[in-house]
Amino acid sequence: MNVVDLARLQFAVTATLHFLFVAVTLGLVTVVALMQTRAARTGDPGLRAERMRRVRFWGGLYVVNYALGIVSGLVQEFQFGLNWSGLSHVLGNVIGAPLAIETIVAFFLESTFLGLWAFGFKRIRPRLHLALIWGVTLTAYASTFWIMVVNGFMQEPVGHAERGGVARVTDWGAILTNGATWYAVLHIAGAVALLAGLILAAVSAHHLRRDRDIAFFRPTLRQGSVLAGLGAVAVVSAGFVSLDALKGTQPQKYAVLMGGEDLEGARAAARAAYGPGDWMPPAWVGHASLAMLLIGLVMTVLAWLPLLALRGGTGPAAPLTRKRVLRLPAVLLFLGFAALVCGWLSREVGRQPWMVTGELTVRDAIGDVSAAGMAFSFAAFTLVLGLLALVDWTLMVRYARLGPDAGLLGDTDLFPDGPDGPDGSGGPEGPGDDRPADGGSRNPAAGVPVSY
Amino acid sequence: MDVFWYALVGLLLAGYLVLESVDFGVGMLIPFAGSEAARVRLRRTVVPLFLVNEVWLVAFGGLMFGALPLMEGELLHAQRLPVVVLLCAWFLRDAALWFRHATPGPAWRRTWDTVLPAASAVLAAGWGAVLATLVRGMSTGADGRADATAGDVFHPFSLLCAALVVVAAVRQGALFAGRGLPDGDAPGARLGRTAAVLTPVLAGLLLVTAGVGAAVTGSPAAVGAVTALAAVCVVASHLVRRAGRPVPALLLGTAPLLALPVMVALAHGTTVLATRSGEGDLPLSRAIADSSSLALLSVTALPALVAVALGQVWIWREFGRTAPRPA
Numbered sequence: 001m002n003v004v005d006l007a008r009l010q011f012a013v014t015a016t017l018h019f020l021f022v023a024v025t026l027g028l029v030t031v032v033a034l035m036q037t038r039a040a041r042t043g044d045p046g047l048r049a050e051r052m053r054r055v056r057f058w059g060g061l062y063v064v065n066y067a068l069g070i071v072s073g074l075v076q077e078f079q080f081g082l083n084w085s086g087l088s089h090v091l092g093n094v095i096g097a098p099l100a101i102e103t104i105v106a107f108f109l110e111s112t113f114l115g116l117w118a119f120g121f122k123r124i125r126p127r128l129h130l131a132l133i134w135g136v137t138l139t140a141y142a143s144t145f146w147i148m149v150v151n152g153f154m155q156e157p158v159g160h161a162e163r164g165g166v167a168r169v170t171d172w173g174a175i176l177t178n179g180a181t182w183y184a185v186l187h188i189a190g191a192v193a194l195l196a197g198l199i200l201a202a203v204s205a206h207h208l209r210r211d212r213d214i215a216f217f218r219p220t221l222r223q224g225s226v227l228a229g230l231g232a233v234a235v236v237s238a239g240f241v242s243l244d245a246l247k248g249t250q251p252q253k254y255a256v257l258m259g260g261e262d263l264e265g266a267r268a269a270a271r272a273a274y275g276p277g278d279w280m281p282p283a284w285v286g287h288a289s290l291a292m293l294l295i296g297l298v299m300t301v302l303a304w305l306p307l308l309a310l311r312g313g314t315g316p317a318a319p320l321t322r323k324r325v326l327r328l329p330a331v332l333l334f335l336g337f338a339a340l341v342c343g344w345l346s347r348e349v350g351r352q353p354w355m356v357t358g359e360l361t362v363r364d365a366i367g368d369v370s371a372a373g374m375a376f377s378f379a380a381f382t383l384v385l386g387l388l389a390l391v392d393w394t395l396m397v398r399y400a401r402l403g404p405d406a407g408l409l410g411d412t413d414l415f416p417d418g419p420d421g422p423d424g425s426g427g428p429e430g431p432g433d434d435r436p437a438d439g440g441s442r443n444p445a446a447g448v449p450v451s452y
Numbered sequence: 453m454d455v456f457w458y459a460l461v462g463l464l465l466a467g468y469l470v471l472e473s474v475d476f477g478v479g480m481l482i483p484f485a486g487s488e489a490a491r492v493r494l495r496r497t498v499v500p501l502f503l504v505n506e507v508w509l510v511a512f513g514g515l516m517f518g519a520l521p522l523m524e525g526e527l528l529h530a531q532r533l534p535v536v537v538l539l540c541a542w543f544l545r546d547a548a549l550w551f552r553h554a555t556p557g558p559a560w561r562r563t564w565d566t567v568l569p570a571a572s573a574v575l576a577a578g579w580g581a582v583l584a585t586l587v588r589g590m591s592t593g594a595d596g597r598a599d600a601t602a603g604d605v606f607h608p609f610s611l612l613c614a615a616l617v618v619v620a621a622v623r624q625g626a627l628f629a630g631r632g633l634p635d636g637d638a639p640g641a642r643l644g645r646t647a648a649v650l651t652p653v654l655a656g657l658l659l660v661t662a663g664v665g666a667a668v669t670g671s672p673a674a675v676g677a678v679t680a681l682a683a684v685c686v687v688a689s690h691l692v693r694r695a696g697r698p699v700p701a702l703l704l705g706t707a708p709l710l711a712l713p714v715m716v717a718l719a720h721g722t723t724v725l726a727t728r729s730g731e732g733d734l735p736l737s738r739a740i741a742d743s744s745s746l747a748l749l750s751v752t753a754l755p756a757l758v759a760v761a762l763g764q765v766w767i768w769r770e771f772g773r774t775a776p777r778p779a
Contacts, residue, residue: 064550067547077510077514081529082529092741096517096741100749101514101518103510104757104760107514109759111504119499169742172748373533381536
């Protein structure tokens with residue numbers, strides 16, 4: 001395996017991990033912000049406390065997930081300079097500014113807001129606290145946008161001119177309105193809605209199947225299924241639009257994704273444009289793309305089915321009678337993650353052999369790094385991030401299964417129980433009568449001394 | 453204007469060192485906490501803050517990429533191995549802080565209680581060594597580009613700076629975790645003793661660094677003056693702490709950490725990456741982005757930095773104090 005392969009593999013492993021966690025982050029933060037908005041607009045103190053309890057539970061899941069999102073994002077930021085310095089040498093002027101804005105406008109602000117929100121349940125006035133979660137949400141989407149500006153440029157380079165071997169920006173308007181950016185942003189927005197919906201539905205279904213916390217999880221099963229269904233429709237529609245746009249901008253990728261009809265024509269056209277050589281992405285990308293497409297289409301139908309379990313109930317806290325369909329969301333969630341990875345592969349491996357389509361090949365973008373150096377960073381990042389991702393995912397599953405009374409992984413600092421707001425103006429804590437009798441024993445915080 | 457962007461990038465790095473040193477220090481103090489209760493309390497002092505502290509480095513990397521794209525590529529090329537190690541230590545440190553309380557088992561906690569101080573020590577020492585190679589100037593690689601070789605990273609001056617950051621960070625951590633604790637509090641008294649013991653160690657290290665730095669770097673006057681000044685600040689920090697003013701003590705205690713980026717700037721001016729031979733130097737004029745990129749950054753990143761500054765002041769006011777407002 002040579003340096004380029006190792007560098008690509010390193011990027012693929014770390015970016016895939018990052019994307020899996022970030023997609024969940026984006027979807028969940030939106031859901032949590034909406035939940036908190038609803039709670040804040042609730043007049044009845046008891047109902048409001050119950051709704052804030054939902055914010056704490058789903059917010060907790062979001063925060064555990066965020067931990068890995070941030071850690072894996074750090075590798076991405078530094079990886080360009082570490083391995084792909086050819087990119088900053090040739091196109092630093094174009095992609096540097098959007099990445100800088102992403103880190104400052106989004107990352108820096110987002111983390112600050114998130115810190116204040118996650119630890120501020122008791123310290124910050126409810127209205128301001130609500131504004132904070134919306135701040136986190138908006139900066140998270142801003143982050144996505146600026147990253148996709150860079151990615152869109154790599155797919156379809158616009159608005160720049162080369163002078164002396166170095167690209168200079170001639171038209172920021174063209175770069176910021178790049179179709180390759182916006183179609184992808186919409187596609188991702190649909191995908192994160194789908195994933196967030198599936199997570200809501202899957203976790204809720206897990207508890208509803210066991211007749212636990214029925215009143216707590218019934219609404220989120222409904223909301224999750226609807227969100228997943230709408231997200232599936234959105235992601236498939238945006239996917240078709242962006243696939244169609246490839247015809248003009250990345251004909252080689254289009255030919256491979258569409259599975260071979262015009263493969264030879266595209267190959268000849270690339271040769272005519274770029275000179276002798278193979279300018280086609282690997283054929284297996286077509287299979288990844290097909291898998292994504294099929295999963296997407298299936299989701300548009302199946303994502304709605306868990307709603308059937310909610311029909312014919314006798315009350316908000318009564319056990320559900322049609323439980324068979326409740327096994328579905330977890331399966332769909334797994335398929336959703338698979339489709340996410342397939343989509344990433346279609347877009348980025350479909351760009352090969354280019355780093356920036358028609359401008360800079362991956363081979364030329366690689367920095368001057370020894371094979372041993374590349375193997376070391378690949379092994380180190382894969383090992384550390386892989387391990388942490390595994391731990392984080394295990395913790396998320398554990399936390400989700402423990403349910404709303406476990407507290408955030410036993411961490412008494414995060415999301416402290418009790419009244420919200422600095423002076424308890426958030427109203428009394430929710431009704432305690434619907435808590436399971438064994439709530440204490442399932443509470444991992446039980447053994448932690450908390451009185452300092 | 454080029455210097456403004458370079459200075460802003462430097463400011464973000466300085467902010468990172470100053471703020472994260474507290475987290476590094478608290479992390480390294482964990483093994484010295486006598487009880488589970490003391491460890492829980494130590495961790496709790498930094499948990500709401502470390503995320504907003506570490507993003508200063510993210511902003512540093514990002515702004516460097518945007519405003520000085522060539523510097524980013526050349527710096528990470530030259531410092532490749534240290535950077536990979538620092539990043540891995542960073543992930544593990546974060547994981548240790550996030551995950552320590554995730555499951556109740558004692559073995560689980562012991563694991564993270566080992567990871568946290570180890571990763572924090574690697575981070576503190578690593579930053580000291582990396583910055584020292586920048587102060588001293590790096591070697592020139594076979595390809596004519598700047599390269600921080602093992603000889604540079606483990607040079608006596610680098611090792612001294614590594615020790616300097618470690619000791620300064622532990623002292624800051626002790627000051628931060630120990631501030632505002634009642635007089636009779638045993639762990640608080642212990643933290644106070646730690647800070648007191650480290651004061652002469654740190655001042656001594658700074659004076660040795662001043663001497664060695666004057667001998668082995670290209671700008672003896674700057675290195676000597678900055679480190680000597682930092683030693684004075686450390687002593688002053690000790691005196692104001694004894695006078696019962698923890699916040700000025702903490703601020704003065706940042707001097708040894710600030711000294712490193714200040715030395716880089718004073719020693720090399722607008723040569724943003726310096727080698728000892730001069731071959732492979734990167735001048736600011738070559739590293740700076742084109743005017744169109746800088747214009748975009750001016751209208752987006754600068755206002756955002758103001759917003760971030762306000763947010764950071766808010767979060768430190770909210771969580772930096774010793775106890776939450778009574779609920």
